[in-house]
Each structure stands twice: as structure tokens, then as C-alpha cells.
Amino acid sequence: MNCLFCKIIAGEIPSTKVYEDDLILAFRDINPQAPTHILVIPKSHIPSVDGITAENSAVVAHIFETIPTIAAAEKLENGYRVVSNCGADAGQTVHHLHFHILGGKALSLEMA
Ligand code: AMP
Ligand code: ZN
DSSP, rough: OHHHHHHHHHHHHHOOEEEEEEEEEEEEEESSSSEEEEEEESSSOOOSSSGGGGGTTTHHHHHHHHHHHHHHTTOTOOOOOOOOOSGGGOOOOOOOOOEEEEEEEOOOOOOO
16 A cells, blocks of 8 residues: 555665554654654554544453553653644645644744
8 A cells, every 4th residue: 555654664765763563653753843853653554534434432441541641751741742644624634544643832922
């Protein structure tokens, strides 16, 4: 499949990994929007939030169960934001489900 993040999972494209287990991978965003900017992805290909179903949502729960561990390892004790862009209006550029973890500074409250 011609998917950038599937290629990162396969090791065909390098990434700076911060967490990995059987189900998910977390790595640093190549174009960080905050001092800490990490992407967390399922190893299974789900195109976006719109592709989450009862059949595949366990991996999404696992991502959210793991985010606090990643945030603690990154010393984001002052807080952080979790964002997922879904579709064109949100500006989704990579069509493999991913959650941005943003932190390391006081973030703008602007949402749109
Ligand atoms: P989105 O715009 O929500 O689809 O987010 C895609 C994110 O992937 C952007 O923040 C990009 O900077 C990031 N990105 C694109 N290519 C890479 C890459 N090779 N390694 C790490 N992050 C990437
Ligand atoms: Zn993919």
C-alpha cells in the first residue's frame, strides 16, 4: 500500500521512534508545531477517525491508554494537547489514522 505511515511502520522510511509495541508506534513529527510534537499511529491501516469501527476501535483505546505514558516520558507534566485531523476541511495530509501529541509550551487556544 502506498501509505507513508505504513512505510514508516515497515521501516522503509526512517522515523525517530519514542514508543512502540505490537499494536502502535509513536514517533516525532518531522515538522514540529510545538517543542514536543509526537504522532501516535496504529500499526493497522485505518484511514482516519472516520474509519474507526466497533471492529477496530480496540487499537484506538490502546493508543489513548498509552498516551499518558508517552507524555510522562516526554515530561509534559504541565499539560499537552491530543489532536486528530479528519478529512479535507481539517487539513489531513496523511491518510493513516494518527493522533498528534503537542506540548512543551503554553499552546494557543485557537481551534479553527
Ligand atoms: P495531518 O496534517 O494531521 O495529516 O498530519 C500529518 C503530519 O505528518 C504532519 O504534521 C507532518 O509534519 C507529519 N509528517 C509527514 N511526513 C512525516 C515523516 N516522514 N516523519 C514524521 N512526520 C511526518
Ligand atoms: Zn497506512
